[in-house]
Amino acid sequence: MAIAAATSASTTTLPSSSASRAPSAPVRPSSFFSPSSASSPPQSRLLRARIPLRTPRLSISAAAAAASMSVRTPERSSPPSSFLDRRESGFLHFVKYHGLGNDFILVDNRDSSEPRVTPEQAAKLCDRNFGIGADGVIFAMPGINGTDYTMRIFNSDGSEPEMCGNGVRCFARFIAELENLSGKQRFTVHTGAGLIVPEIQDDGKVTVDMGEPILKASDVPTKLLPNKDHSVVKSELKVDGVTWNVTCVSMGNPHCVTFGAKGEQNLQVDELNLAEIGPNFEHHEMFPARTNTEFVQVFSPSHLKMRVWERGAGATLACGTGACAVVVAAVLEGRAGRSCTVDLPGGPLEIEWREKDNHVYMTGPAEVVFYGSVPI
Incomplete structure (x- = not known):
């Protein structure tokens, strides 16, 4: 898949690209961030898209306009340190990843405990028309507290x-790239939801150990009254005149899971207008911290399909914590x-709620999309 850089935000006519990218073999470019790239001809290095954070307009230099407009992945023999060592003043270097279409801007912030951009700047970077485009940074x-790394995320x-399931898989792959690691790797990651342990498979x-689900209503949190061992399971929630049956689960962040409205036999999730009903769930008075909402269709006891309205991001192609919450709710x-396959718009995740340790395990892909830099 070729990634066209800034095709609509400039009045300059740019050449189209016929180059394609195999998503299964992304690698880090050496010339893009290395100091020697300044002397290379435009055709031999990637385009740098200059995306100002203070003005919602994309400007592209004449030299860059002459360059190929596809974001390429160069040979794996490229020196692994070139991207990591680049510390150009005034620029934010990033790698964009996606987990089943849930996409993120990954930033190397290992030299500081404060994020390199503000929440307001992150929102501009995530803008799909005037920024890079992503569901979060x-x-x-x-x-901290003995963990290998800390992960923080700003939504779009x-x-x-507190956490993001697809994001933590991308985070693990990003760390492996930053540290030049290969093969099976395991990390401990501090998040707002507590300790998370991702493991890169061969x-x-x-695979991410997401920890134990939180079911106590006041800890989810929800104001709905508990109806089963301090939990909210298949409870009634009225949203815009429609009564839905919902189960509330926290995977470190709040989730409201529904398998349909009251009296509905099997929800057809593809028929839902998420943009209309999603915000009404997210901002419902029963959820003091707002909520993510998953709408679920059951194909079999081991095969579920969901669509999600994410708190702070809207309708996304995938939500890892949401898929975990869905399996927990389906069991309850x-x-x-x-153990279930959960189909999301971006693809399937394998979710297991293990009885022996009460932990939820999520397995799925995380892929590089492209590399870039923006002035900040």
Whole structure:
């Protein structure tokens, strides 16, 4: 898939690209960030898209306009240190990743415990018309409390969630790239939701120990009254005149899971207008910290399909913590077993709620999209 840089934000006519990228073999460019790239001809290095954070307009230099407009992934023999060592003043260097289409701007922030951009700047970077375009900005920071790393994330609206399941898989792959690691790797990561442990598998997928689900209503949090062991399971919630059956789960961040409205046999998730009903769930008075909402269709006890309205990001192609919450809710409602394939708009995740340790494990991909830099 070729990634066209800034095709609509400039009046300059730019050449189209026929180059394509194999998503399974992304590698770090050496010439893009290395000091020697300044002397290279435009055709031999990637385009740098200059995306100002203070003005919502994209400017492209004449030299860059002459360059190829595809974001390429160069040979794996490139020196691994070239990207990491670049510390150009006034620029934010980043790598964009996605987990099943849930996309993030990853920033190397290991030299500081403060994010390199503000929430307001993050929101501008995430803008899909005037910025890079993403569901959030993730910072790889020094570990605390004995962990290897700390992960923080700003959503596309500038808010800061406790954690992000797809984001932590991208985070793990990013760390492996920063540290020039290969093969199976395991990290301990401090997040706003507590300790998270991702493990990169030999096939490149990432399995994440998401910890124990939080079911106590006041800890989710929700104001809905508990109806099963201090939990909210298949409880009624009225949203714009429609009564939905919902189960509330926290995976370090709040989730409201529904398998349909009251009296509905099997929800057809593709027929939902998420843009209309999603915000009404997110901002419902029963959720004091707002909520992520998952709408679920059951195919079998081991196969579920969901669509998600994410708190602070809206409708996204995938939500890892949401998929975990869905399986927990499905087990609690007696609709599924503890090991399920969960289909999301961006692709499937494998979720297991293990009985022996009560932890939820998520396995799925994380892929590089492109590398870039923006002035800040």
